[in-house]
Amino acid sequence: MAWDFSTDPEFAQQLAWMRAFVDDEILPLETLDLDGPTLDRLTAPLKEEVKARGLWAAHLPPELGGQGFGQVRLALMHEILGRCAYAPAVFGNNAPDSGNAELLALGATDEQKKRWMEPLLDGRLRSAFSMTEPGAGADPTLLTTRAERVGDEYVVNGHKWFTSNGSVADFLILMAVTDPDAAPRRRASMFVVPADTPGVEILRDVPTMEHPEERFGYVGGHAEILYRDVRVPAENLVGNEGDGFLLAQQRLGPGRIHHCMRWLGQSQRAFDMLCERAVSRYTAGSLLSEKQMVQDWIATSRAEMTAARLMTLQAAWTMDQGGTAAALTEIAMIKFFGAKVLYDVIDRAIQVHGSLGFTGDLPLESMYRHARAARIYDGPDEVHKVTVARRTLRDYEPREVPSEHVPTRREEARRKFAHLLDAAAVGS
Known part of the structure; x- marks a missing residue:
C-alpha cells in the first residue's frame, strides 16, 4: 500500500x-x-x-x-x-x-x-465531556451513572470526575447508562446537559500533577461532579439510546491523532532547547554537544520523533481513506508510542539543562508534568497495547508444534525441494 x-x-x-x-x-x-x-x-x-x-x-x-x-x-x-x-x-x-x-x-x-x-x-459557549467515573477508569462498559426515562425526561444520578473544563463549561456532554441489561457496548447513551441544570453539583477541580492545587478558574481543570436527580429533556439525547459507546469511539479516534501531533510539536520544542543547550554549554573541557552521551540523546530523540511523526501521519492518512474504523490499530499504536516519545524527549532536555531545567524559569518542568498525563488520558498505554496486540494476532493462524508424529519443517522442505537437491548432488 x-x-x-x-x-x-x-x-x-x-x-x-x-x-x-x-x-x-x-x-x-x-x-x-x-x-x-x-x-x-x-x-x-x-x-x-x-x-x-x-x-x-x-x-x-x-x-x-x-x-x-x-x-x-x-x-x-x-x-x-x-x-x-x-x-x-x-x-x-x-x-x-x-x-x-x-x-x-x-x-x-x-x-x-x-x-x-x-x-x-463560534467560541460563544464552552463545553465539557463527562464520561470518566472513579470506579470505571478506562473501561466505559463499567459506568454506573444512570439516566432513567420518566415521561419526556431522563433523570440522571451518578458520580463523574476528570470532566475536563467541567467547572467552566456552559454545557456538558454526559454519558450515562440507559439500559443496564443491554450488551456492554449498548448500555449507555449521551446527553447534552446545561451546566446550570438543577442537581448538577461541581464539587471541585481535582488536583493533579499538571495542576497540583485544587482550583476553580477560567481555564477549567478536571472537575469532579455529582449528578443528583438531574432532569434532562428527552430532546437532549444525542443520537439514539445505546449509541453512547459508538459516539465516544468516533469522538476519541480523531482526538487521539490530534493529541499525538500536538505532542510532536511539544517534543520538537523541547528538542530545540536540548540542542541549543548542547551547542552553548561548556563544561569539563568541551561543549555538551561533543559529549557522546549527549550526542546519543540527540540522535535517539530525533529518530524517535521522526518515527512517531510518520506513524501519526500514516494513521491520519488511513482515516482519510477509510474512516476511524479503518485506522483503529494505527491510532492505538501512536497513542502509546507518541506519549512515550514526548515524555523521553522532554526528560532528556531537562537533564541536559541540569538544575536550570528543573526550575520554573524554563517551560520544560511544566511540559514534563503535562507529558506524564499523556500516558493515561484517552486510555492508558496498556489498553492501547492490548488493542494493537489483539488486532495484530487476528491475521495469524495457530500451527501445530512439530513432534515425533508430525514431519518437521526440515523434512517438509527436503520433500518440497527434493528434485533440486538430487540434481545438485548429481552435478557435484
Missing part, C-alpha cells in the same frame, strides 16, 4: 504562516501571568486573524462551519499548535471543545446543532 502525506503548495504556505504566527504572536503570552478576561482580550484579535486566513475550526466540514481539511492536514496543523498551550484555542480547535463539536456533528439533531454546536464553534 502506498501512502501519500504530501500537501499542495497553497497549504504549505498556510503551514509556514502558522509556524511564524504561533512563535511570534502566541508563544510570548506564556511569559505573562494572565487571568481569563485578559487572555480573552489579548487573543481576540489573534482569533480574527486566524479566521481571515481560513484556518478557524478546521476539524469540521465546511457545511458545519469548519474547513474540511481532513486528518493529514489537521495533523500537520496540530503539530504546529502543539508548541504552545494557548495556540489550539486561538485556532478554534482546543480540546475538549473540538472533540465535542465533532461528536455533535456526528450524532446531534439539526436543532441540537443550532443550539449547542454552532455557538461552540
Whole structure:
C-alpha cells in the first residue's frame, strides 16, 4: 500500500504562516501571568486573524462551519499548535471543545446543532465531556451513572470526575447508562446537559500533577461532579439510546491523532532547547554537544520523533481513506508510542539543562508534568497495547508444534525441494 502525506503548495504556505504566527504572536503570552478576561482580550484579535486566513475550526466540514481539511492536514496543523498551550484555542480547535463539536456533528439533531454546536464553534459557549467515573477508569462498559426515562425526561444520578473544563463549561456532554441489561457496548447513551441544570453539583477541580492545587478558574481543570436527580429533556439525547459507546469511539479516534501531533510539536520544542543547550554549554573541557552521551540523546530523540511523526501521519492518512474504523490499530499504536516519545524527549532536555531545567524559569518542568498525563488520558498505554496486540494476532493462524508424529519443517522442505537437491548432488 502506498501512502501519500504530501500537501499542495497553497497549504504549505498556510503551514509556514502558522509556524511564524504561533512563535511570534502566541508563544510570548506564556511569559505573562494572565487571568481569563485578559487572555480573552489579548487573543481576540489573534482569533480574527486566524479566521481571515481560513484556518478557524478546521476539524469540521465546511457545511458545519469548519474547513474540511481532513486528518493529514489537521495533523500537520496540530503539530504546529502543539508548541504552545494557548495556540489550539486561538485556532478554534482546543480540546475538549473540538472533540465535542465533532461528536455533535456526528450524532446531534439539526436543532441540537443550532443550539449547542454552532455557538461552540463560534467560541460563544464552552463545553465539557463527562464520561470518566472513579470506579470505571478506562473501561466505559463499567459506568454506573444512570439516566432513567420518566415521561419526556431522563433523570440522571451518578458520580463523574476528570470532566475536563467541567467547572467552566456552559454545557456538558454526559454519558450515562440507559439500559443496564443491554450488551456492554449498548448500555449507555449521551446527553447534552446545561451546566446550570438543577442537581448538577461541581464539587471541585481535582488536583493533579499538571495542576497540583485544587482550583476553580477560567481555564477549567478536571472537575469532579455529582449528578443528583438531574432532569434532562428527552430532546437532549444525542443520537439514539445505546449509541453512547459508538459516539465516544468516533469522538476519541480523531482526538487521539490530534493529541499525538500536538505532542510532536511539544517534543520538537523541547528538542530545540536540548540542542541549543548542547551547542552553548561548556563544561569539563568541551561543549555538551561533543559529549557522546549527549550526542546519543540527540540522535535517539530525533529518530524517535521522526518515527512517531510518520506513524501519526500514516494513521491520519488511513482515516482519510477509510474512516476511524479503518485506522483503529494505527491510532492505538501512536497513542502509546507518541506519549512515550514526548515524555523521553522532554526528560532528556531537562537533564541536559541540569538544575536550570528543573526550575520554573524554563517551560520544560511544566511540559514534563503535562507529558506524564499523556500516558493515561484517552486510555492508558496498556489498553492501547492490548488493542494493537489483539488486532495484530487476528491475521495469524495457530500451527501445530512439530513432534515425533508430525514431519518437521526440515523434512517438509527436503520433500518440497527434493528434485533440486538430487540434481545438485548429481552435478557435484
